[in-house]
Amino acid sequence: MYPVSVKGVLAAPSGEVVLLMNERAEWELPGGRIEIGESSAECLAREIREELCLDVAVGAPLDSYLFEVIPGKHVFIATYACTLQGDFNASISHEHKRLGLFHPDALPERIPPGYRASIAAWRAHGHAQ
Numbered sequence: 001m002y003p004v005s006v007k008g009v010l011a012a013p014s015g016e017v018v019l020l021m022n023e024r025a026e027w028e029l030p031g032g033r034i035e036i037g038e039s040s041a042e043c044l045a046r047e048i049r050e051e052l053c054l055d056v057a058v059g060a061p062l063d064s065y066l067f068e069v070i071p072g073k074h075v076f077i078a079t080y081a082c083t084l085q086g087d088f089n090a091s092i093s094h095e096h097k098r099l100g101l102f103h104p105d106a107l108p109e110r111i112p113p114g115y116r117a118s119i120a121a122w123r124a125h126g127h128a129q
């Protein structure tokens with residue numbers, strides 16, 4: 001059994017993808033672990049609210065895969081398209097070091113391949129501007 005983490009591909013009004021820098025100095029999509037009694041969409045909306053102080057509508061699933069976070073530690077990742085609801089006044093929580101906005105064609109180097117693939121799937125579904 002693997003822990004499950006739900007992540008969202010979200011664009012700022014500029015069309016840039018929202019990424020967060022974690023404690024391993026890697027860029028990641030916002031989101032987190034499902035709590036008992038939550039749906040994937042409820043979890044993701046809650047996590048983005050906690051991590052970024054933003055409200056989102058959670059849309060279609062984009063991808064799912066098993067990710068090796070560190071050697072020997074795996075997490076099942078499910079990614080979803082998200083749409084900003086309201087203003088973009090993001091502020092990050094203590095869980096991350098930095099907030100980054102990146103054009104989908106100019107993603108940072110230190111982003112895991114699965115997140116890159118989810119952003120590509122998001123673009124392929126017409127979500128990028």
